Amino acid sequence: MQSSTVQFLPEQASSFALQVDLLYLYLTAVSAFFTIGIVGFIIFFSIKYRRRSDADRPPMTVSNLLLEITWIVVPLALSFVMFIWGAAIFFKMASPPKESMDVYVTGKQWMWKIQHVNGHREINELHVPVGKPVRLTMTSEDVIHSFFIPAFRIKADVIPGSYSKLWFEATKPGKYHLFCAEYCGTKHSGMIGSIIVMEQRDYDAWLGNTKDSSLAEAGQKLFKTMGCVSCHSADSDIKGPNLEGIYGKQVRLQDGSVITAEERYLRESLLAPNAKLTEGFTANMPSYQGLMTEEQILQLISYMRTLTPVTTNTGLKTLPTTALGQTPKPEVTPVQTPKPVTTPTATENKLSGSPKKSEPAK
Amino acid sequence: MSAHVIESKPLVVEHKEEQENYLTAGYTLKSWFLTLDHKRIAILYLLSVTTMFFVGGIFASLMRLELMTPQSDLFEPDNFNKLFTMHGIVMVFFFIIPAVPGVLGNFLLPLMIGAKDVAFPRLNLLSWYVYIVGAAFTMFTIVSGGVDTGWTFYTPYSTSSSQTHVVPVVLGLFITGFSSILTGLNFMVTIHRMRAPGLSWFRLPLMVWSIYATSIIQILGTPVIAVTLMMAALEKVLRIGIFDPNLGGDPVLFQHLFWFYSHPAVYIMIVPGMGVINEVVTCFSRRSIFGYRAIAFANVGFVVFSFVVWGHHMIVAGQSVYSALIFSILSYLVGIFSAIKVFNWTATMYKGSISFDTPMLYVFGFQGLFLIGGLTGLFLAALGFDVHVHDTYFVVAHFHYVMVGGLVMAFLAGIHFWWPKMFGKKYPESIAKFAMILVFAGFNLTFFPQFILGYLGMPRRYASYPDEFQVLNVMSTAGGSVLGLGFLLIAAYMVWSLVFGKKAGMNPWKATGLEWEHTTSPPPTENFYETPIVNEDPYNYANRDFTKDFNKEVKLGA
Amino acid sequence: MSDDHSKHHIVQPTTYATILGALLLFTVLTYYVAFIDLGVLSNFVAMGIAVTKGSLVVLFFMHIFYSTRLLWVVVAGSFGWLGLMLVLTLGDYITRHWDIQHRIFF
Amino acid sequence: MHSSEHSAHHPALAHHFQDLDQQKDATWLAMWVFLGTEIMFFGGLFLAYVIYRSSYPDAFAIASNALNVNMGLGNTFVLIISSFTMAMSVYSAQMAQTGRLVVFLILTLVLGCTFLSVKYFEYKDKFDSHLVPGRHFDFAHHHDPKTGAILEGAHGGSANTESTSHEAGHSEKARREIQIFFSLYFAMTGLHAFHMIIGAGLLIWLIVSSMKGRFSKEYNSPVELVGLYWHFVDIVWIFLFPLLYLIGRHHHG
Numbered sequence A: 001m002q003s004s005t006v007q008f009l010p011e012q013a014s015s016f017a018l019q020v021d022l023l024y025l026y027l028t029a030v031s032a033f034f035t036i037g038i039v040g041f042i043i044f045f046s047i048k049y050r051r052r053s054d055a056d057r058p059p060m061t062v063s064n065l066l067l068e069i070t071w072i073v074v075p076l077a078l079s080f081v082m083f084i085w086g087a088a089i090f091f092k093m094a095s096p097p098k099e100s101m102d103v104y105v106t107g108k109q110w111m112w113k114i115q116h117v118n119g120h121r122e123i124n125e126l127h128v129p130v131g132k133p134v135r136l137t138m139t140s141e142d143v144i145h146s147f148f149i150p151a152f153r154i155k156a157d158v159i160p161g162s163y164s165k166l167w168f169e170a171t172k173p174g175k176y177h178l179f180c181a182e183y184c185g186t187k188h189s190g191m192i193g194s195i196i197v198m199e200q201r202d203y204d205a206w207l208g209n210t211k212d213s214s215l216a217e218a219g220q221k222l223f224k225t226m227g228c229v230s231c232h233s234a235d236s237d238i239k240g241p242n243l244e245g246i247y248g249k250q251v252r253l254q255d256g257s258v259i260t261a262e263e264r265y266l267r268e269s270l271l272a273p274n275a276k277l278t279e280g281f282t283a284n285m286p287s288y289q290g291l292m293t294e295e296q297i298l299q300l301i302s303y304m305r306t307l308t309p310v311t312t313n314t315g316l317k318t319l320p321t322t323a324l325g326q327t328p329k330p331e332v333t334p335v336q337t338p339k340p341v342t343t344p345t346a347t348e349n350k351l352s353g354s355p356k357k358s359e360p361a362k
Numbered sequence B: 001m002s003a004h005v006i007e008s009k010p011l012v013v014e015h016k017e018e019q020e021n022y023l024t025a026g027y028t029l030k031s032w033f034l035t036l037d038h039k040r041i042a043i044l045y046l047l048s049v050t051t052m053f054f055v056g057g058i059f060a061s062l063m064r065l066e067l068m069t070p071q072s073d074l075f076e077p078d079n080f081n082k083l084f085t086m087h088g089i090v091m092v093f094f095f096i097i098p099a100v101p102g103v104l105g106n107f108l109l110p111l112m113i114g115a116k117d118v119a120f121p122r123l124n125l126l127s128w129y130v131y132i133v134g135a136a137f138t139m140f141t142i143v144s145g146g147v148d149t150g151w152t153f154y155t156p157y158s159t160s161s162s163q164t165h166v167v168p169v170v171l172g173l174f175i176t177g178f179s180s181i182l183t184g185l186n187f188m189v190t191i192h193r194m195r196a197p198g199l200s201w202f203r204l205p206l207m208v209w210s211i212y213a214t215s216i217i218q219i220l221g222t223p224v225i226a227v228t229l230m231m232a233a234l235e236k237v238l239r240i241g242i243f244d245p246n247l248g249g250d251p252v253l254f255q256h257l258f259w260f261y262s263h264p265a266v267y268i269m270i271v272p273g274m275g276v277i278n279e280v281v282t283c284f285s286r287r288s289i290f291g292y293r294a295i296a297f298a299n300v301g302f303v304v305f306s307f308v309v310w311g312h313h314m315i316v317a318g319q320s321v322y323s324a325l326i327f328s329i330l331s332y333l334v335g336i337f338s339a340i341k342v343f344n345w346t347a348t349m350y351k352g353s354i355s356f357d358t359p360m361l362y363v364f365g366f367q368g369l370f371l372i373g374g375l376t377g378l379f380l381a382a383l384g385f386d387v388h389v390h391d392t393y394f395v396v397a398h399f400h401y402v403m404v405g406g407l408v409m410a411f412l413a414g415i416h417f418w419w420p421k422m423f424g425k426k427y428p429e430s431i432a433k434f435a436m437i438l439v440f441a442g443f444n445l446t447f448f449p450q451f452i453l454g455y456l457g458m459p460r461r462y463a464s465y466p467d468e469f470q471v472l473n474v475m476s477t478a479g480g481s482v483l484g485l486g487f488l489l490i491a492a493y494m495v496w497s498l499v500f501g502k503k504a505g506m507n508p509w510k511a512t513g514l515e516w517e518h519t520t521s522p523p524p525t526e527n528f529y530e531t532p533i534v535n536e537d538p539y540n541y542a543n544r545d546f547t548k549d550f551n552k553e554v555k556l557g558a
Numbered sequence C: 001m002s003d004d005h006s007k008h009h010i011v012q013p014t015t016y017a018t019i020l021g022a023l024l025l026f027t028v029l030t031y032y033v034a035f036i037d038l039g040v041l042s043n044f045v046a047m048g049i050a051v052t053k054g055s056l057v058v059l060f061f062m063h064i065f066y067s068t069r070l071l072w073v074v075v076a077g078s079f080g081w082l083g084l085m086l087v088l089t090l091g092d093y094i095t096r097h098w099d100i101q102h103r104i105f106f
Numbered sequence D: 001m002h003s004s005e006h007s008a009h010h011p012a013l014a015h016h017f018q019d020l021d022q023q024k025d026a027t028w029l030a031m032w033v034f035l036g037t038e039i040m041f042f043g044g045l046f047l048a049y050v051i052y053r054s055s056y057p058d059a060f061a062i063a064s065n066a067l068n069v070n071m072g073l074g075n076t077f078v079l080i081i082s083s084f085t086m087a088m089s090v091y092s093a094q095m096a097q098t099g100r101l102v103v104f105l106i107l108t109l110v111l112g113c114t115f116l117s118v119k120y121f122e123y124k125d126k127f128d129s130h131l132v133p134g135r136h137f138d139f140a141h142h143h144d145p146k147t148g149a150i151l152e153g154a155h156g157g158s159a160n161t162e163s164t165s166h167e168a169g170h171s172e173k174a175r176r177e178i179q180i181f182f183s184l185y186f187a188m189t190g191l192h193a194f195h196m197i198i199g200a201g202l203l204i205w206l207i208v209s210s211m212k213g214r215f216s217k218e219y220n221s222p223v224e225l226v227g228l229y230w231h232f233v234d235i236v237w238i239f240l241f242p243l244l245y246l247i248g249r250h251h252h253g
């Protein structure tokens, strides 16, 4: 673990770390410049113009417009650099690459519940492979928490009733702190855990050991037990929309507007189906508000995601999933597709930050 | 812009000084508790905010004690959470917001503009009582078990999860808010309507401009926090659903409303402090201020811009990334106004005649520490950077640098500077300098390590933390003790000086300004023996003969 | 203060009565318009009428029309500040789920 | 400023003011600034209203239709007329017509009380139909045939929506959203009514003082200031009425 000497930087273990540290350096440099400059002037003036006798009569101050403009313009310019730099990193942090692997996180007083796509669950621990973008979809069961990994320089509040996203690409195997950064009650400081970054091989082995049914499988079971099939399958009496390819689809609503079906929409479809009616359908779907846990909702969403064929960065198009109501084969869930091509190494990836662009199949 | 001074017919007041002043106008408790004199009300505020500061400081000390070790051993996490909550609430709402306006503003505003009193003396006293009632509610909460929501009261934690006394404390703050509003209103009207003849806007001391700007922020911002807290209390009691996601509400809306007030509130804290700095730095440089108008307008800039940056507290809170973008760039714009002031104060010293009395030392302290605090504010406003340090000790260090390093330093500068005017007594100069150094050193030792801690990732509001953060935390705790001793020392010699201090005379610093040159120390109840007429710009040090004794004569208008 | 005298302007009852008439008329108007389906426009019309009514009250019943510049500023400022709060907060809600064009920077 | 010479010894002049003019200026400014704070105070609620109305337009339309628009309309008239009588009181005070002043003040008070009593009956009705947010909130109890129709009609434009057995699930979300409407309704109108009550108290005080003959041509600020306050409360209602009562009325056809 960490040495006992005082460090100044946390470990750099994600593709963002160096970027944020460089910005830190710039900010510190600008601050040092102004601090040393101003303190320097104060000391200099204090010595040079110290009062020698009570008879000293300093002259009237003359204002100097040029000087004043300079010291408005220069800081403005410097701070615009701060703004743009900071915003650029921020936007990268806010846009997960399409080919990211998904992990679902639920915060709850006072623990982190984590579900992998293959259904494996962990508490207060998250195992991820190195060099692969990971996208977290997070929600909370009670109050606001915040998912914070200092070594990765990322953080996002986890808010009940909505989904937050966070993504990272770990660049260095190891064990890192996971903190809850938003005050959430008595054991806020106990709501900590670790992120374990592993080599892909180790990760596969670790994952292989797990016996749980996959998240999507669990979701699929729910899809049956909760009665979704009765409407969302070809041969039901009451017709619901075909959910094939639903994830990421542009759904046309009854009021004419178009909405992209992603987590937020799917969640709302379960909890408040009639808030946004799909065009051509009537308000027949019951609400599952209160009938499912957040985790079950995530499972269902994850299942519905598998209904959409995804392009992975191997260039392979996953097989279209089976017809509804049948078991999709877990090995075709896109995120699990092994990635034989070279994993970008930490060093390669440090500066570019965003993971290597995938070459889409088309 | 008449540069010359008319020094005709000075009124010699040496004998008058022995006579009546506002302190000797009455000795009964009633004469204090029912006083309408702004100067006495200022003293009431001085007593109450100082008490509150020490209460908050004791909470802080207990917290620092707990944080010496990684485990939570001294307090249960529950109690630790109550400690930082009460520390934040007491310091913010009962110390720092009323401190400079309540004490120095009240004492000085009418004196500086040549008025007999503020526009509405009754309202002024009422403000103080409202403050006390609000404080009483909050103190009751402490006694009855405390609150543990953090001073920010984020929903849904505060409304549906916390089992502590949220409602009484919210009520207390609601009430205190009105004190702030009434003070602001009173001061604003006073500045508009009560200025002495000849005292045009651009002849006002910059302290008055600062108070004016502060008042407007108080007037426009405080009602919003009041109604927000009201809604939160209703949510807690009646479950009305506005902030509760389980009932269809949006918890982030609370944050918008909260910060709509609480960001401007940080300027309510710092702007009057900056006002003090103007007065002190000119006096001890014997130099008129550099760029009077720029500073005056920067105050106006604060009024507008302070209200449009609140979203920088919510960068990772789930607000739109586009909003974050807007709020970030606006935060940089508001930084410029502070920059203008800092540069102008430095330039004011150029070619001055600088002396190093205690108030000036505090100005130096302020300059350095506020600079660091402000600049780290710019760090935080950089979006990608804030993602990492939000809700870590980096933020804690930032705001202590601006609030303690900035405002508390400025407040102490002001208190030391005007102490002779307020009480007619001098404090012991060398002990005061020693205490200043103690505070400065202790402060840096306490809070500088927290920047590093924060960047390393230590989250705030943590009762326990991983072992590797201990070294820096111990440093911080050690610094906190030095700091506490420094403050204690200041309180001690100030009280001592009331009894044993040397008589100060009317203008010991040879300062300009109506409060120094036109009335005695302490001033009489109606402030001036004759309404002053102003015929020069402020800080006209170039036209004073410093070889004269400034302590003898009250200058009268032509 | 040069424009002091204007504040002592006494508004005549006929003015008050005219304003009263206008206010009552606008109230009736807003009521009936509400029953016509104007789509999104409904909101704007309703608010437009409310703003007009409010302005009439402020300007004449509350004498701002005859007042000093300072009071104009106070009134405009107060409403302006409310506007700031509404616009910036709504801005968040409107853009919250927009797709992110992370390429706008690099 | 010869008029101020007279007033310099007026009993209502506070010691620290130069003259009544200065005092009047100061109080006017103060009153307006105070009204500014009131705007921001109501503003927080308006903000919440705007956010939720734009998030839940349909629920708000349904809920709004459960309010009694006629009572709202009637009250709007009452309040506007009371604003007029208040303005007339100010005029009478300025003209030193004490008799008329008292009459107009009493009229204003009566109108204010009328408003409050109507409000009382509206509230009572809401209590009886379980429309008060909280544990007993229940929109389903609200058996208004018209609203019932709207409950379905308000979802998008398509007309042939039928009530089905799945109604229950459907209205769970609607219930929460409708409850938020009523929360805001009660918070906003409640705060408004609270201001009215204070205003009524001030009016009573004015009536008593004017009967004692305290006001004159030179000194009538209290009447003017209470007038400002009263008009402000009126303005708040001018906005509340369309915002709360008139949403989605056109669904009636």
Ligand code: HEA
Binding pocket: A030, A034, A038, A074, A075, A076, A078, A079, B152, B266, B267, B269, B270, B312, B313, B331, B332, B334, B335, B336, B338, B339, B342, B343, B370, B371, B373, B374, B375, B376, B377, B378, B379, B380, B381, B382, B386, B389, B390, B391, B395, B398, B399, B402, B403, B406, B407
């Ligand atoms: C007195 C109080 C005070 C003051 C004056 C400030 C001033 C500033 N603050 Fe601070 N702030 C707080 C009190 C204060 N703050 C508090 C209490 C919190 C935490 C609340 C909580 O969560 O509990 C906080 C939190 C906070 C955050 C949120 C952090 C987070 O939670 O993630 C941010 C983000 O942008 C921020 C920014 C700023 C900025 C840009 C300024 C600027 O105004 C600073 C401007 C000053 C300067 C810039 C220095 C002078 C400049 C120069 C000499 C020239 C060089 C200039 C340039 C290069 C531009 N502050």
Ligand code: HEA
Binding pocket: B053, B054, B056, B057, B058, B060, B061, B063, B064, B084, B085, B087, B088, B089, B091, B092, B095, B096, B149, B150, B151, B152, B396, B400, B403, B404, B408, B446, B459, B460, B461, B462, B463, B476, B480, B481, B482, B483, B484, B485, B487, B488
């Ligand atoms: C004006 C505002 C103000 C002031 C002056 C201070 C002053 C101090 N603050 Fe505070 N602080 C806040 C405002 C302020 N703070 C706010 C708003 C928060 C956020 C709360 C939240 O998260 O909700 C906070 C949070 C905060 C934290 C973070 C808690 C956490 O997140 O877990 C810490 C930790 O070190 C801290 C420390 C201190 C210290 C050591 C002082 C010292 O400067 C205090 C020095 C004063 C004394 C010590 C008292 C006087 C001396 C005696 C009575 C003698 C006896 C004592 C000794 C000899 C030691 N403060």
Ligand code: CUA
Binding pocket: A107, A109, A110, A144, A145, A146, A180, A181, A182, A183, A184, A185, A187, A188, A189, A191
């Ligand atoms: Cu969860 Cu803090």
Ligand SMILES: [Cu+2]
Binding pocket: B262, B263, B266, B309, B310, B312, B313
């Ligand atoms: Cu801020």
